[in-house]
Amino acid sequence: MATRYMVQRDTAAWRLQVRISFALSILCAAIGVINMPGQDLDRAFLAIGMFFCLFTTFTVAKAQRDNRDGQVDTSQWVLAVWIAFAAAILLTGWGLWRMQIEQWQKYYMLVSWLFLVSSTFTLSKTVRDGQEADLLERRAAAARAKEGDSASS
Numbered sequence: 581m582a583t584r585y586m587v588q589r590d591t592a593a594w595r596l597q598v599r600i601s602f603a604l605s606i607l608c609a610a611i612g613v614i615n616m617p618g619q620d621l622d623r624a625f626l627a628i629g630m631f632f633c634l635f636t637t638f639t640v641a642k643a644q645r646d647n648r649d650g651q652v653d654t655s656q657w658v659l660a661v662w663i664a665f666a667a668a669i670l671l672t673g674w675g676l677w678r679m680q681i682e683q684w685q686k687y688y689m690l691v692s693w694l695f696l697v698s699s700t701f702t703l704s705k706t707v708r709d710g711q712e713a714d715l716l717e718r719r720a721a722a723a724r725a726k727e728g729d730s731a732s733s
Contacts (some may be wrong), residue, residue: 601703602703608695618680632667641705
């Protein structure tokens with residue numbers, strides 16, 4: 581009996597919305613960091629923290645997805661990924677909390693930072709879903725071609 585493949589893809593509108601949200605989150609965070617009053621060192625710290633969160637969020641998303649059906653990474657790598665993510669979140673939050681800026685400015689940076697982390701997870705998932713759908717379609721095409729070859733023999 582032939583194996584049936586069901587490929588479910590995200591809509592083009594969803595993929596566009598995800599990319600726009602990700603770009604907007606980076607833009608909002610950058611505008612907030614650039615225009616934030618205070619010392620240059622505080623702004624630099626916050627910018628580095630935002631980048632650290634961005635990169636560790638992608639790493640956590642990838643590690644979780646890679647290991648969802650069984651452990652393929654070493655447990656030390658998975659632990660290192662989660663420690664880096666926790667450090668990025670905690671250190672950036674600590675830096676934002678201690679900054680000498682008005683409360684509404686802290687809230688703006690907090691919201692844009694959370695938007696950045698959330699949209700990064702969403703973008704990572706959407707890209708990976710597309711890659712997995714492509715792989716599944718290639719497997720289905722190869723299976724159909726194999727069935728066609730065996731039927732003609």
